[in-house]
Amino acid sequence: MESGMISVDRWTAGSQAYFLTHLHADHTAGLSGAWRHGPLFCSRLTAKLIPCKFPGFDLSLLRIVDIGSWHSLSLTSPSSGSRVDFAFKAIDAQHCPGSVMYLFRGESGCTLHTGDFRWETSSLSTENGRAVLLDALKDQTLDTLYLDNTYCNPDYSFPPREVAAKQIVEIITSHPNDDIVIPIYSLGKEDLLLYISQALNMKIWVWPERLQIMHLLGFHENFTTQTSLTRVRAIPHYSFSSDTLKELNEFHGPTIGIMPSGMPWSVAWKDGNMSGGSASHVKKKECSRNTGSLGRNLESATKYYEVPYSTHSCYSEIQEFIELLRPVNIKGIVSSRSCYIDPRYYFGHLCGPEQALWRVQQKLDYEEGLRRAEVADIKPVTEYVTPVAGRKRKNDHIEFFGIRISRVSLLRRLSRGVRITESESLPE
DNA sequence: GCGATCAGGT
DNA sequence: CACACCTGATCGC
16 A cells, blocks of 8 residues: 555545545545545445545445455556556444444555454354455465554453443333433444334434434334433433533432543553442543532532443453464554554554465464364364464564654644534435 | 645634 | 544634
8 A cells, every 4th residue: 555556535636546434534534525545445335334424425426345255356566567456355344323434455555444443252144254364365474454552551441342242231220210311322322222113112312313323224113312211322422521410410410420441441550449340441430610690509519421332442352363463574554643652552463474474374273283183083173273372583684663643743744633523414 | 615634713 | 552433723715
């Protein structure tokens, strides 16, 4: 990529093919209804959402990438003018609706771009993704892994989403008479809301634009814009703060805030907080801040929970992902504001040419084992032998050790400053 | 008046 | 903390 041929989640002119992993704003900086720099490859669901996110977008530019099958692409080398053939495949990224990773196979080797992704160890989708990736890579090394390194730090530890979803349902049922507000963004966490809706057999309120998204995603029964139908509301993230929660409590009655987020969940927070169960990650806060003016409503100490429901992989999941793939090289894709952790700071020992070959060798050994097992008429092991530790490799002079500040300014510049104008049109 | 970018907020 | 946004100011046209 970056050779003037393929761009992933980058929208400046000069590429021959543009790939979109998912429709969050930090991956669409530069996209707009007027964008027309070239063909845009994305998942079917993402394509469905594009007109809503970018009104006026020229839909003839869209190239739908069906998940799981190989697609081919023929481009022209900008330097030599000769033809360059690629094959690529989309894999479910489990981050938000429509989100995918892209695996590219070309003359210059294999590249995997994860976009944002969640790699929950025991989920069926991950199991499928694992098989698809290993099968797609075959005996080749993965040359470059562009990695969602949002939580690429051992301090970040949180449970699978299902666990967090159950915690949230518990919180809601333990406050049977209170209103509940759950801050969400314009796309993502639908599975959480659906889970709550089904577990409690109630509809969930969303704002009108969000209902339109829900309908596009195929959810017709579980969401409503009628306040009177439910006590559980998913509200725009930007409209939520301790002040708004306090106001809700003062003017609308008892309201609990539940923040589903992966962010503050480092191991340092795990124990010794004021939440009931010490094993639980749930953080409960009493927001009794009283910033003047209305004052003295002592009764309105509002309840606010933070629950580790994350759409990004935690550290151990990233580790497992890298141990599976053993890439030659890893590059982080996060465009964070204040710091950039090079994935090789923690995972340098899992990449490099030797490690990549190690993976291939593992696969060959595994297949050889299967063959022998068949001959010996022994039941083959159905599970993959997951590579353990294996930190033999000495890092011979990888220069990117430690925290890199200089890259940040570059990444920031690439990802800043989108304004998504919400569709004017009404639902239906 | 418009889109693109930036500053600053949740 | 820093997710994935938001609003509002400013720049260039």
